[in-house]
Amino acid sequence: xxxxxxxxxxxxxxxxxxxxxxxxxxxxxxxxxxxxxxxxxxxxxxxxxxxxxxxxxxxxxxxxxxxxxxxxxxxxxxxxxxxxxxxxxxxxxxxxxxxxxxxxxxxxxxxxxxxxxxxxxxxxxxxxxxxxxxxxxxxxxxxxxxxxxxxxxxxxxxxxxxxxxxxxxxxxxxxxxxxxxxxxxxxxxxxxxxxxxxxxxxxxxxxxxxxxxxxxxxxxxxxxxxxxxxxxxxxxxxxxxxxxxxxxxxxxxxxxxxxxxxxxxxxxxxxxxxxxx
Amino acid sequence: xxxxxxxxxxxxxxxxxxxxxxxxxxxxxxxxxxxxxxxxxxxxxxxxxxxxxxxxxxxxxxxxxxxxxxxxxxxxxxxxxxxxxxxxxxxxxxxxxxxxxxxxxxxxxxxxxxxxxxxxxxxxxxxxxxxxxxxxxxxxxxxxxxxxxxxxxxxxxxxxxxxxxxxxxxxxxxxxxxxxxxxxxxxxxxxxxxxxxxxxxxxxxxxxxxxxx
Numbered sequence: 262x263x264x265x266x267x268x269x270x271x272x273x274x275x276x277x278x279x280x281x282x283x284x285x286x287x288x289x290x291x292x293x294x295x296x297x298x299x300x301x302x303x304x305x306x307x308x309x310x311x312x313x314x315x316x317x318x319x320x321x322x323x324x325x326x327x328x329x330x331x332x333x334x335x336x337x338x339x340x341x342x343x344x345x346x347x348x349x350x351x352x353x354x355x356x357x358x359x360x361x362x363x364x365x366x367x368x369x370x371x372x373x374x375x376x377x378x379x380x381x382x383x384x385x386x387x388x389x390x391x392x393x394x395x396x397x398x399x400x401x402x403x404x405x406x407x408x409x410x411x412x413x414x415x416x417x418x419x420x421x422x423x424x425x426x427x428x429x430x431x432x433x434x435x436x437x438x439x440x441x442x443x444x445x446x447x448x449x450x451x452x453x454x455x456x457x458x459x460x461x462x463x464x465x466x467x468x469x470x471x472x473x474x475x476x477x478x479x480x481x482x483x484x485x486x487x488x489x490x491x492x493x494x495x496x497x498x499x500x501x502x503x504x505x506x507x508x509x510x511x512x513x514x515x516x517x518x519x520x521x522x523x524x525x526x527x528x529x530x531x532x533x534x535x536x537x538x
Numbered sequence: 539x540x541x542x543x544x545x546x547x548x549x550x551x552x553x554x555x556x557x558x559x560x561x562x563x564x565x566x567x568x569x570x571x572x573x574x575x576x577x578x579x580x581x582x583x584x585x586x587x588x589x590x591x592x593x594x595x596x597x598x599x600x601x602x603x604x605x606x607x608x609x610x611x612x613x614x615x616x617x618x619x620x621x622x623x624x625x626x627x628x629x630x631x632x633x634x635x636x637x638x639x640x641x642x643x644x645x646x647x648x649x650x651x652x653x654x655x656x657x658x659x660x661x662x663x664x665x666x667x668x669x670x671x672x673x674x675x676x677x678x679x680x681x682x683x684x685x686x687x688x689x690x691x692x693x694x695x696x697x698x699x700x701x702x703x704x705x706x707x708x709x710x711x712x713x714x715x716x717x718x719x720x721x722x723x724x725x726x727x728x729x730x731x732x733x734x735x736x737x738x739x740x741x742x743x744x745x746x747x748x749x750x751x
Contacts, residue, residue, distance in 0.1 A: 337586075337588070338662070341622045418661060420658075424664065424665070433666065487589045514577065514736050516570065
């Protein structure tokens with residue numbers, strides 16, 4: 262808890278100020294998590310401060326909350342082009358995503374439990390950086406990332422606002438953003454390294470190397486034949502398991518062309534007893 | 539149902555059919571769901587592949603199933619866009635208004651496909667792979683619907699068609715898209731609008747770029 266509090270303080274997340282008469286503060290709470298290792302043993306305990314976003318008022322504490330995510334079609338498109346042109350495809354993700362965003366609105370939050378400033382009990386935290394749980398946190402993060410990518414000379418695609426393109430001479434570079442996951446596609450190794458470096462300097466990032474797993478899908482590549490294959494085998498297996506169908510007899514066609522499905526005619530609810538989604 | 543969105547266009551139609559009965563399913567529907575699970579079991583290893591045909595052109599296929607809905611006789615639109623032999627975008631949807639003929643149903647499907655085509659063209663332009671003047675080709679298997687997209691004439695047969703569907707006509711005029719005839723046996727989008735026999739089904743999903751290896 263102390264650790265989290267200290268990191269919030271060093272990040273300059275808020276300053277203590279008296280509450281303006283017209284405003285209602287947002288409350289917050291501590292969330293505790295036990296981090297488990299691969300074998301289920303306790304690795305460490307973690308505390309996180311979250312704001313209670315549902316206590317915010319629209320128009321006062323927040324305005325825009327929309328955060329766009331990349332369309333799946335754009336991802337497919339870019340993967341296909343990268344396959345054909347034998348480009349590098351790498352992946353990075355951002356740690357503490359939502360803490361990176363800067364807030365446009367003025368938000369006042371109650372002081373966190375256990376860390377109330379002595380002698381300043383009446384003061385409120387005026388937030389500068391976004392916190393988990395605030396309604397505009399995702400948007401604030403997206404805008405910050407957007408501004409940064411644009412500043413390193415990328416153009417935002419008009420068709421999909423989460424696709425960024427840079428083209429200098431023969432060097433082509435695409436970035437696809439999916440919340441805190443980034444796919445970097447480039448036909449030049451050096452340029453790729455340089456952009457990775459720039460991103461890591463600005464944000465706390467993890468470099469995941471070549472793209473293998475993204476949004477629950479596996480990406481396989483055969484660079485000699487210039488092929489990319491994507492699959493969700495793992496996910497499908499899980500679904501089958503979840504419905505206890507993992508040992509059923511396979512069949513080749515999903516729908517029987519002879520069977521015409523009709524509305525449940527007799528009107529009584531037969532859905533009890535089977536987990537129809 | 540996330541599988542439908544990402545790597546398995548073959549599941550789009552079965553899932554949409556069954557979703558229509560979500561509110562009040564019967565035993566029959568549950569049997570159909572189980573059948574899909576069995577199909578999944580049989581095709582677990584199926585992967586969506588890009589790069590088999592080395593062409594950066596995007597090609598669309600568009601189809602409709604006229605009066606496919608047994609209850610309200612609405613038609614179903616299905617379209618798919620492919621690049622390098624792999625499907626990048628697909629959709630199937632029941633049409634909002636009732637079509638009076640196959641031609642009309644296909645014409646409405648063309649409109650939907652055109653909307654997607656315009657978006658994909660824009661994306662490809664942004665990525666630097668397509669020029670402004672270039673037309674996207676969409677294949678369709680109804681001659682009547684194709685000629686409707688070209689000729690801004692009024693017939694007694696077609697004059698009631700909703701204004702929104704003439705969107706496609708305007709885009710054809712602007713040179714944004716072009717419709718091309720495609721015989722039934724190569725109509726990939728068929729998978730998105732009806733249940734098919736085994737042979738035909740397997741042939742078409744292969745054309746999607748779905749590979750079992």
